[in-house]
Amino acid sequence: MRLKQKLIGFLLTLAVTTQVATADSELAYPPVLKPVAQEAKAAHLAAEVLSRFHYKAVPLDDALSSQMFDQYLKALDPEKLYFLQADIDHVAADRTRLDDAILNEDLRAPFEIFNLYERRAVERMAYARSLLQKGFDFDSDETLMIDRKDQPWPATEAESLDLWRKRVKNDWLRLKLAGQDDATIAKILDKRYDSTAKRISKITSAEAFQAFMNAYTMAIEPHTNYLGPRAAENFDIAMRLSLVGIGAVLTEIDGYVTIRELVAGGPASQSGQLKVGDRIVGVAQGADGPMNDVVGQRLDDTVALIRGTVNSTVRLDILPADSGPDASNKTVSLVRNTIKVQDGAAKAKVYSVMTGEGKRLIGVITLPSFYEDIDGLRKGDKDYRSAGRDVAKLLADMKAQKVDGVLMDLRNNGGGSLREAVGLTGLFVGKVPVVQTRNAKGDISVEKNAEIGVAWDGPMGVMINRASASASEIFAAAIQDYGRGLIIGEPSFGKGTVQTVASLDQLAKNDTPEYGELKMTIAQFFRVNGGTTQLRGVTPDISTPPTGDDTQFGESSFDNPLPWTRIKAADYAPVGDVKAQLPRLLAWHEGRIQKDHEYQSLLEDIAKAKDQRKNNVISLNEAVRRKERAASEARQAALRAADGTGSSEALTDDGLQFNERKLSKDLALEKTRESANDVLLNEALSIVSDSAALKEGKSEIAASALSTRPVVLTAQSAAPAKQ
Structure with missing residues (x-):
């Protein structure tokens, strides 16, 4: 994990x-x-x-x-x-x-x-x-x-x-x-x-x-930021999840801009002339533009040269992977195209969860942000990208697979579009008020989902952690206030403010970007029950242990956050009553984690990390550090032996930074980490399965009676990349 x-x-x-x-x-x-x-x-x-x-x-x-x-x-x-x-x-x-x-x-x-x-x-x-x-x-x-x-x-x-x-x-x-x-x-x-x-x-x-x-x-105020022209461009890419380029993830290694990943279906991949590890030593524009040496150049400067307009040509001077600096270069000509940023898109997996009576299917939708292609929306593009549209597709597919419950994983989701938060909430609660906003004048408006109908009415849960913020908190708070689903995890970030982006170039009537943008707080949002997530965040129905230091991260860690306050509740009525399930769910949860050696190991790790933060010192004595390392590795070895898992390579500190390893080694470690067991997700799956059992009237059978690890049956992204 x-x-x-x-x-x-x-x-x-x-x-x-x-x-x-x-x-x-x-x-x-x-x-x-x-x-x-x-x-x-x-x-x-x-x-x-x-x-x-x-x-x-x-x-x-x-x-x-x-x-x-x-x-x-x-x-x-x-x-x-x-x-x-x-x-x-x-x-x-x-x-x-x-x-x-x-x-x-x-x-x-x-x-x-x-x-x-x-x-x-x-x-x-x-x-x-x-x-x-x-x-x-x-x-x-x-x-x-x-x-x-x-x-x-x-x-x-x-x-x-x-x-x-x-x-x-x-x-x-x-x-x-x-x-x-x-x-x-x-x-x-x-x-x-x-x-x-x-x-x-x-x-x-x-x-x-x-x-x-x-x-x-x-x-x-903590959430107001200035974005220079380049930062503004990257912010826009993150919101729309697309850019015009060649379809390659780049990194800097030893002064060389190096290909870390090729995007399937992108111009770089389709050319058949590039591979992971190749180094870009020059970039030229068009069929005959001069080749610019980029060795030792900043990574973002090289990226800016490679990006461009759709159907334009870029030529790359390539030093092949694993060859010496004196090896023969080759020139690769590519035609730029629109690249879908899949890593930031909604993704789904369906898990099989063993219970005392067999198995249940629980679908998990992982949403990294509440993204929205605003330009595509304004232009009337019927296929514009958005979090709500992508999640709706995934829910439809899960219904076809006859899942018993759905878990929305919003851990580390820092927010995004308010409109998407409202629309995505509607997929689970229907056409109802979702959130209230108050502007600087004190005017209050109710943001209501008036267009999107319910896409999933079965059992559901929402996973959050301290890094779940803003739009994530709007969604989780509404699900909780309507009694629609279970909130599982740790208290969220506590960001209860709304931002808009103002272009300084538009204000100055500039045709070319040179002044940048302001991401500026213009309102505060409130739950439909009248409370706010500001400072306090969303409190889970079923808590997992805090994995970080709340005093160093979250709204309360800032010097000048807006205060918590309350307004009048909106006109709303709950659509469910998951609180009635909580006594039984909590009892099953507590009994399960007491027997789960991986969960208990995680609790030990959290406690040790907390003690270390409290002590705030690290020994520089070799014997002490070797003893600490040996004890930790022995614990992990025992855990793997009991669990039957494989290599501990990804868990062992090699003292290196990411660009100091061979690229193949770094990619292998990344893959190992991504495939590692997610203890908290496993428990959340069991909780949603338990909730489904209670809804079916099976109050004596817990989802985790056999306490086995959930198994992934299917996995998919909402929208395969179209190049």
Whole structure:
């Protein structure tokens, strides 16, 4: 199970990410970044919009500037590892000047802070790299603090360097515990830190500007963001789940843009000339455009060159997989087409769940987001992509397979379209009010599903976790308020606000995108019962243990969230009464998990992770770490032996980052993790099966009487990619 492996990884490695860079005899500082005219104009435009139309309109003054200042430093150096206290004192005069920087369209002050951050980062990384020549002694009882967010800035240079020494020591120890020799470790870390230095040197003015602007927007309210032109484009792709390109997933390995995956049916796959691992060293436009060298170039810059318009030609200069840098290249010409982003689409699986009387079929729909192709909708495209339409197709297929119950898996679904949340809810409750919204003026409207009829009226459940937010909470809350289904999991994120996207270019009447967009909070939403998910989230009917630290993630972890409040309930009536089942379902659930060794193992992992967060330190003593690792691996081996599962490879910390392994190895590990047992999903399937049994009047037979793992019978995506 992916969740379990995250916890195991935390317990095995207690890893602290170290990103350090080159240490030449003379530091090669990144080029000094300077704001450009359109950025200053964009900032001023954004201020006008935010001060007039935001749900929580706040004047841009010295008070807000002070909050922006703190937010900016927190975004640049959250663990307080780069800046010294002297640096903070040096820029303290800007605390009440950032508002003037925006209003006067003079962004030198925030850019000076950013440039100082880059200089400090390069210095710290240079020091880290220099330590590799000496190695480390792992016999002492040193410890490393894991979370430094609440610590003061280092008072001296020596204090800062000691922090970095411990971080690099931990990186070295992780690789040593994984079986690497000292020479190999030094080589791996040297390459890692050098790559980080190069990434720092490629930071653009646009990225520095976006960091500052988000410090401004988030100082107002946590879910208001500035999106530069490129970020806005990627946001649109995520919402419509399509783009125009060649159908290849790319990654950066050793300075090369490398093909990680080919999308079935896409131009790259259909050409038959490309394969996973091939490296793109040049990109040219059209049949005869000049070839641009992209070796060492930023990944997103190369992606931008490869994307384009439908039916246009792009030529790629390819260095074949596993060949040396001096191997012969080949040129591949491709015609761009529309690519469906399948990873973000709704997917379904039907599971067979064994019970005391046989088996039941439970369909699971996993929905990563509430996506919607707004442009396709506006243009009247009858096949436009949306979460609700895709889920409706999957439900129809499940009905044809005669499933006994449906489970909507909204774990890690951060939200999306409000319209899709309303429509998708209607698939289960019909044409009824779903959510209420209140705008900045205090006007309240009821968002009602008036078009979509019930697609599934049988037993159902909704899985949520702390990362289920916004539209996910609207859906889960409505299902709960109408008594329609069981909410299973942990309390959700607690985001009860509605955002809209405003184009600054449209406001400026620009034909070409250069100012970016604002994703701005314009309303707060409320449940049909009058409550809100703001801060409190949705409380499950049947709880599973919290897998993370609620104080560090979720709405309540922000410094300035909107408060919880209540309004009058909407005119609604429940359509079901799952609460009547809860006593029996809870009893079966408790009895089942007490006997489930995998579930109990997960509880142990969660408890250990919680203790580690509480202690907030990791040992840098090799003997201690080896003992901890051996105990953890022994536990996992015993668990696999009892369960009959296979390799533990994906659960063992190798000390490497994702782009430091061979691509084939990384893909194999990813596949292993994806296929791992999902303990919480298994239990949720049993709960929905139990609910179906109770609805059938079989109150004495629990779904899990045999306590066997559910078996996948079928799996599908809502809409196969059409290239």
